[in-house]
Amino acid sequence: MFGTSGIRGEVGSEVTASTALDVGRAVASAGRDRVVVGRDPRDSGRMLADALVAGLTECGADVVRLGEVSTPTVVRGVGWYDADAGVTVTASHNPPADNGLKLWDEQGSAYVGPQQDAIAERIRSGEFDRADWDGVGAVETAEDAVERHVDALVEAGAPLEGLSVVVDPGNGSGRLTAAALDRLGADVETLNAQPDGSFPARPSEPTAEHCRSLRQFVGAIDADLGIAHDGDADRMLAVTETGEFVAGDALLALFARDAVEPGERIAAPINTSMAVRRALQDVGASLTLTAVGDGHVAERARERSVAFGGEPSGAWIWPDAVPAPDGPLAAVRLASMVAERGPLAEQLSTVESTPLRRESVSIERNDEVVAAVSETIRDRYDAVTDIDGVRVDVTDGWFLVRASGTQPLVRITAESEDADRTTELFEQAREHVGDAIEELDAGPAGRPEA
Known part of the structure; x- marks a missing residue:
């Protein structure tokens, strides 16, 4: 359910x-x-x-x-x-x-x-x-709930005079972000701010493709920052001053490094890039992995030594402020970081990235497929983790196959230090998924005897 x-x-x-x-x-x-x-x-x-x-x-x-x-x-x-x-x-x-x-x-x-x-x-x-x-x-x-939320955001932010920000709520519920940034002194423009549950301007999920108009608008008016939300504004993703959409893993590394002190931990899901762990090592902190889902990340973030929790999908949790993702709060904190430390693109240049590939396969029986994949590969690899789906770690990278908990999809992720190796690991994972689908379609009669 x-x-x-x-x-x-x-x-x-x-x-x-x-x-x-x-x-x-x-x-x-x-x-x-x-x-x-x-x-x-x-x-x-x-x-x-x-x-x-x-x-x-x-x-x-x-x-x-x-x-x-x-x-x-x-x-x-x-x-x-x-x-x-x-x-x-x-x-x-x-x-x-x-x-x-x-x-x-x-x-x-x-x-x-x-x-x-x-x-x-x-x-x-x-x-x-x-x-x-x-x-x-x-x-x-x-x-008065929205006004109280805006008040809390203003209290959490820094003065933003001189900062130009474009906010794209995607016809969802995130227009309070624009109100908070405006009260903090930013020059705010909006896209798709009229609430409309049919999401006529763009699909609700804030991806690079879906936020093409935001990227173009930020570049056209020389804004300092672009902000995008999903339908209920628990997610927030960003666009740099050059109109580049920021990968969720890079934003996670940036937020995490800002929030953590030496010896503390950051909570993130099992599909998080190696780049995040590397960024935390640079400041003497560490990463603790959870199942995918902001609820699982938030639960781990309640532990005393965890200073921040985040997901590459755009969910950001500061447990000292609110124990769940708050997209408008993330927008205010990111805008404050840009105002205080300079252009977002320059800050991101200090975060080392690795070739990572994420794709989804549309499958109705996604749980059955992932269970079949897990059964097949468990004895083929030395390092297999089943926190969520099945993750395989090898000496030079990893891949993950998991069932989406929100849509009929199987999510495949692969990462390595080398782009060709990332592709190779991804294709291995996708081949395992294909084999599992064929086995399920064949039914018991088509399966080999044990």
């Missing part, structure tokens, strides 16, 4: 009003008495949020509705409004036809592992604690 970042799927088939209703019932039945609810701009979000609120109140929980806001606004709202849980109705960077739900505990941390399992099991069993007629939860609306 849950993937790497909550519940997601196509509206009407995989995610329905009944899904949201039961999630609300399950959260309230698990003892959550006051829940903050927000949604991204997708049209289906209104229906799902209404169903979610109905389930929560039916089982006795009071609800604070924030309306259409970013996911990090919901996370912060758990503390602001004295709640013990939060739910965002969003499919994040997924296509417009999808929607979903992200759950947050009383500390603002994502539901992971046993917490997700408990909600899923309660829904499967139908064991809900419905309230009596006089115990139904109340609903209130908070209209």
